[in-house]
Amino acid sequence: xxxxxRTHTCGALRAADAGRTVTLNGWIHRLRDHGGVHFINLRDxxxxxxxxxxxxxxxxxxxxxxxxxxxxxxxxxGVVRERPEGMRNEAMPTGGIEVAARHVEILSTSEPLPFMxxxxxxxxxxxxxxxxxxxxxxxxxxxxxxxxxxxxxAVREHLTTLDFIEIETPTMIxxxxxxxxDFLVPSRLHPGQFYAMPQSPQLYKQILMVSGFDRYFQIAHxxxxxxxxxxxxxxxxxxxxxxxxxxxxxxxxxxxGMMTHVFRRGLGVELETPFPRLSHEEAMNRFGSDKPDLRYxxxxxxxxxxxxxxxxxxxxxxxxxxxAVKVLVVPDRADFSRKQISELEEVARTYGAKGLAWTKVxxxxxxxxxxxxxxxxxxxxxxxxRAIEITRAxxxxxxxxxxxxxxxxxxxxxxxxxxxSRIGRDLELAQPGTFRFAWIVDFPLFEYNQEEKxxxxxxxxxxxxxxxYLETLESDPASVKGDLYDLVCNGFELASGxxxxxxxxxxxxxxxxxxxxEDEAQRRFGFLLEAFRYxxxxxxxxxxxxxxxxxxxxxxxxxxxxxxxxxxANGLNPMDGSPGPVDEQQLADLGLQLAPRKPE
RNA sequence: GGGGGUGUAGCGAAGUUGGUUAUCGCGCCGGCCUGUCAAGCCGGAGAUCGCGGGUUCGAGCCCCGUCACUCCCGCCA
Numbered sequence: 001x002x003x004x005x006r007t008h009t010c011g012a013l014r015a016a017d018a019g020r021t022v023t024l025n026g027w028i029h030r031l032r033d034h035g036g037v038h039f040i041n042l043r044d045x046x047x048x049x050x051x052x053x054x055x056x057x058x059x060x061x062x063x064x065x066x067x068x069x070x071x072x073x074x075x076x077x078g079v080v081r082e083r084p085e086g087m088r089n090e091a092m093p094t095g096g097i098e099v100a101a102r103h104v105e106i107l108s109t110s111e112p113l114p115f116m117x118x119x120x121x122x123x124x125x126x127x128x129x130x131x132x133x134x135x136x137x138x139x140x141x142x143x144x145x146x147x148x149x150x151x152x153x154a155v156r157e158h159l160t161t162l163d164f165i166e167i168e169t170p171t172m173i174x175x176x177x178x179x180x181x182d183f184l185v186p187s188r189l190h191p192g193q194f195y196a197m198p199q200s201p202q203l204y205k206q207i208l209m210v211s212g213f214d215r216y217f218q219i220a221h222x223x224x225x226x227x228x229x230x231x232x233x234x235x236x237x238x239x240x241x242x243x244x245x246x247x248x249x250x251x252x253x254x255x256x257g258m259m260t261h262v263f264r265r266g267l268g269v270e271l272e273t274p275f276p277r278l279s280h281e282e283a284m285n286r287f288g289s290d291k292p293d294l295r296y297x298x299x300x301x302x303x304x305x306x307x308x309x310x311x312x313x314x315x316x317x318x319x320x321x322x323x324a325v326k327v328l329v330v331p332d333r334a335d336f337s338r339k340q341i342s343e344l345e346e347v348a349r350t351y352g353a354k355g356l357a358w359t360k361v362x363x364x365x366x367x368x369x370x371x372x373x374x375x376x377x378x379x380x381x382x383x384x385x386r387a388i389e390i391t392r393a394x395x396x397x398x399x400x401x402x403x404x405x406x407x408x409x410x411x412x413x414x415x416x417x418x419x420x421s422r423i424g425r426d427l428e429l430a431q432p433g434t435f436r437f438a439w440i441v442d443f444p445l446f447e448y449n450q451e452e453k454x455x456x457x458x459x460x461x462x463x464x465x466x467x468x469y470l471e472t473l474e475s476d477p478a479s480v481k482g483d484l485y486d487l488v489c490n491g492f493e494l495a496s497g498x499x500x501x502x503x504x505x506x507x508x509x510x511x512x513x514x515x516x517x518e519d520e521a522q523r524r525f526g527f528l529l530e531a532f533r534y535x536x537x538x539x540x541x542x543x544x545x546x547x548x549x550x551x552x553x554x555x556x557x558x559x560x561x562x563x564x565x566x567x568x569a570n571g572l573n574p575m576d577g578s579p580g581p582v583d584e585q586q587l588a589d590l591g592l593q594l595a596p597r598k599p600e
Numbered sequence: 601g602g603g604g605g606u607g608u609a610g611c612g613a614a615g616u617u618g619g620u621u622a623u624c625g626c627g628c629c630g631g632c633c634u635g636u637c638a639a640g641c642c643g644g645a646g647a648u649c650g651c652g653g654g655u656u657c658g659a660g661c662c663c664c665g666u667c668a669c670u671c672c673c674g675c676c677a
Contacts, residue, residue, distance in 0.1 A: 030637070030638080030639095032635090032636050032637065032640095033633085033636095033639095034633060034635065034636065034639080034640090035632065036633080037635065037636080039635080039636055039637065039639085048637095050636085052635085052636095054634070055634075069628095083635090084635080087635055087636080087637090089637055091637085112627070113610075113611085113627080114610055115611045115612085115627085116611070116626075116627070118626095118638080121611070121612080121626090122611085123611060124606090124607080124611090124669060124670090125669055125670070126668065126669050126670095127611075127669095129669095176677095178677055179676080179677040180675080180676050180677075181675090181676090199677085200677095202677090224676060225676095226676045227674085227675060227676075229672085229676085230670085232676065346604095347672090350603080350604095350673050351673075352673090418672095447677095456677080457677055458677070460677045463677090558670095568668085568669065568670090569669075569670065569671085570668075572668085574668090574669095
């Protein structure tokens, strides 16, 4: 290799290099044989350079040329020359030159590939993952993995500048209750005992605050044994951070600064700060989601003022039962077919809705009976006499489609929110390449678990209640808002965090509301509670998901596209074959025995 | 755990109401071609139609089961 080490990368040479003798290393991206003149597109991370083997090449090279195949790994030496007029390739950065090869060494041959190394190749995910090392050779994947690196570097730069310290925490920890299912690691030295893989470094970063590292961060791997999704893997990476002596605005400022830096460095995009803030309740009411896509408006509105006296039993019944009636005005979509509407209804049904009512605005924009807006079709007949008032209040105009949802508030908003998302996606309302961030704040601190008939923490048990609810924690848990915040972008939850409880007495009250007795709390989190007895500073933090961040920046809709070696939705890795069985002896060493697969 | 979509040659796809030898593009192999750059032209090989069962005179197509990929609900503090 000493002789044939590259002098340039495959993306480096320009017309100014004409005349130089260079050595390139790379893979054969394309081969074109014109019966005497051979063109090789040689590729590496940095680009593609055209190499020519023609009549002027040494004889042994002309003999070697026909034996070359795609993806052979080569070292070659040649002379750079400017391409003749009319033979330049404007689409390639190196398209003004070519390298006339004098010597080619085959470093490695390649079998025919399962799929082409090409942006246009559209192999199924399992094939791509089975041969991930080939998939990663494409410029598209190289760009995304490189972007991920840029993002990580930018995060470290920015946080380090702000005096944050990167500290690693263990990847084998104590299993804690609640939250996601833990991945467990059996202990050989202590048979029957298990470590857990962290779902996040939560407890450790809080303890680091007690230790006086008032600004901590870590690019941390987190593990959750739950069903995966396009934006969720069994293992993912978080930009975990925590600060002492702060309120949520301090956390927001750090994250806004970090995102600004990351987008500037990664994409050359300037973000507008501060990001807008929306209460959880407002987000639900206006967008039917706690992670709304704000790239398009299409807001949900309250329809309940128009229900009384309409004679439409479904709506009146929903209100009488303490529920809500919501409406979505879809501009200029009165042309939606019954089939399209019933597809939207199906979307709503998956979220527990019983149906989706609709009507269309027709008529004119005047205020006389002949010229005024009309509500036609669907449930329009129940609201005929109030059409002017309704369309004015909703800002609806002739040609608009109105979609209604009547149910319990949560069902009505989430189901209509799902319809909103579906319409946004189908009509491509979101402009690609735009990024709309928002903070979602004031989440409920507790959620009632219907099945187990008890209150549980909506986020986690260390979240600080908003100050104004401290009096009513026990008497009215449902109304308590936590000092909890999510960062959302383009319809994805990008980060989640909170101000934590640092007062053991308050922590005790929370435990007791979620039915955690003293003993259990001690057994589970004793080490944290103990640490808090020694001068715990007020603190809070947040954890942006690195995979989702890079995914959004890359314009992808699955985090698999920005993880070098992801797993499938089923938790399998088609490349290494994991998960797989282990030897009897390995089990025996751990004191484990497999249960029979199917009990019947 | 539940629902939808998909699975046909190495890759991507077509395949009508169930009917003869399963089609096309790329790739692969061979040949031609001296300026291409997704090169072109000619020829060729390559398929237990994901797997298992069933219905039928006959199944890529219909039914049941199963596996995989994917999207969604649940789940994911």
